Amino acid sequence: MNGITSVWLRQPAVAGKAALLLLISTLCRPSAAQNNELVMATTFSPGTTAWIIQRWQREPGAVRIRTLNRTSASLEQLLDAENRENVDLLLTSSPMLLQHLQEHRKLALFDGIAPASQRLVPESIRSTAVAVAISGFGLLVNRPALAARNLPAPGDWDDLTAARYQGTLLMSSPSRSDTNHLMVESLLQQQGWTQGWQTLLASAGNLVTISSRSFGVADKIKSGLGMAGPVIDNYANLLLDDARLAFAYFPQTAVAPTYVAVLNNSQHAGEARRFIRYLLSPEGQRMLADANTGKYPVTPLAADNPRAAQQRVLLARSPLNYRLILKRQRLVQRMFDTAISFRLAQLKDVWRALHSAEARVKRPLPEIRALLTRIPVDAASSEDEAWLAQFDNKSFAEQQMMAWQRWFLDNQRQAILKLEELK
Template identity: 85%
Template sequence: MGLPSYQGALLMSSPSRSDTNHLMVESLLQQKGWTAGWATLLAISGNLVTISSRSFGVADKIKSGLGVAGPVIDNYANLLLNDPNLAFTYFPYSAVSPTYVAVLKNSRHADEARAFIHYLLSPKGQRILADANTGKYPVAPLSADNPRAAQQQRLMAQPPLNYRLILKRQQLVQRMFDTAISFRLAQLKDAWRALHSAETRLKRPLPEIRALLTSVPVDAASSEDETWLAQFDNKSFAEQKMMEWQIWFLNNQRLAIHKLEELK
């Protein structure tokens, strides 16, 4: 999705506005690594039409013709697949994200809640979930003749996401995404358009300039440092970091544009 051919054609939500998008972003960061993951996200961002307010809005806007493609969870997309013009494809290493159910600690109806959970996990409950128009997979294996059985097995075979890490750096990822992408989308699109144009004209990649547009001001070690991450609970610290990041991204982009102008 970072190819120039997708310029002005992609849609995406922000992890600060959508929990499901946050999980998709984290899946990319955990599978590709912090540095390579952000490089991918920033390359994709140059092709975005807009940042959708909600993850479901991505699929909805694509259906409405406002975009061509975008990352969205399967059950949001599957609900719209009765439209012959729409298609959904899993990423090669898509991770499973469970839908949680629990009994409140001080519930006045704990017995009824437990009975409901047992029902959901029973063969009958799982069969209803598998047949319902929710787009979700049951946790019990689907029968071999079910058209979704093979995909369910592939999803279940993937390593689970590190949810402890997700929660630990939730504020970092959300604030970084908005500072790097959401709040400067127009400037990003201009910079990437200029880079794609230069690479096409010169008929060669420009890795030095590309690196300026795909780097983030936080390294992988810091992204897992519990002591440092805990400081984002302090609003003043978080806002100060975002201001520093804004300046950092602005300087990198100015340098990238300057280098592109030197190539003319």
């Protein structure tokens, strides 16, 4: 499959899930854009966008929308090329993707948007991107699976480091999911660079696997392949009709806007802008307030709305430092994969040995934990623009990753030797 979804309902007559099933049909190969359709590229899953498009189709004269559901990296590659799919719109939660496309002059200017919406958009992309909805981050859990092991539901990042969650967790990688990248960055910015990585590395020892997509984490938890994991709310909320699942926001969750932008070479720019203005209209914002989207509108909900309290919490959050996120994007991605993704099996083994040793001696082993949570890049370097810019050079990045591999391997060997001395 090519990740292309066609969504079209002229006279919606079926409600809820049945309607969504009718709405989603996957095509086997690309087809040229038609005169009466908009092509919308998106990093979201088909289920996330289906309800939005269904409601749009009810508007008088609404044109058909065909979606291309792909990863951020795949869309970046596609839109950097000749845009053979004739993409008109981009719907994403990734400011990194939008920044890249804006720098390459792929996005059209968009003005006249209310400040309440645009204050949520990073300043560097405010001229081309529009915020139409918001989300937050938290933990999705499979309650029966946790109960079978007599485990409480984790409530925050620090809980994920506990030995009792060994072999239960799922997450994605920043290099595979920009949503996960934002979650990782929110942790690094809340706890600080060094402490944040210590938390990530300790929790990584409890992973079952690393999912290739952000929404794959939620799907795997639902299927029982894992018991808990960090996800964005719009993926979790769509699954909560399953009584086995529960979702709780991180106490200090960051707010993650959903952005829309028009491609510079859109053949239907007028219709694309009309769709965006619909999303920001009272009707569009009411639609985005519906739990079927899993998101929250950018317009404040009425006080008696059951979702209003959580929306107020999200709207009150200070935005992430996007300038920092953008400049160290490649560092975070490469560090995560070198420290965790590429050595997950060995990482799990050594943490399992540490947990076993601590249980046996009935005390923490901080010296060994320190070896397993050390990182080769200090906090000052993680914000040094001149040094970070060198990661644009492939040769430099590869040299750094090779040095990091040796670093982590050496620390792991030292940890194993110390564990063996305890026997």
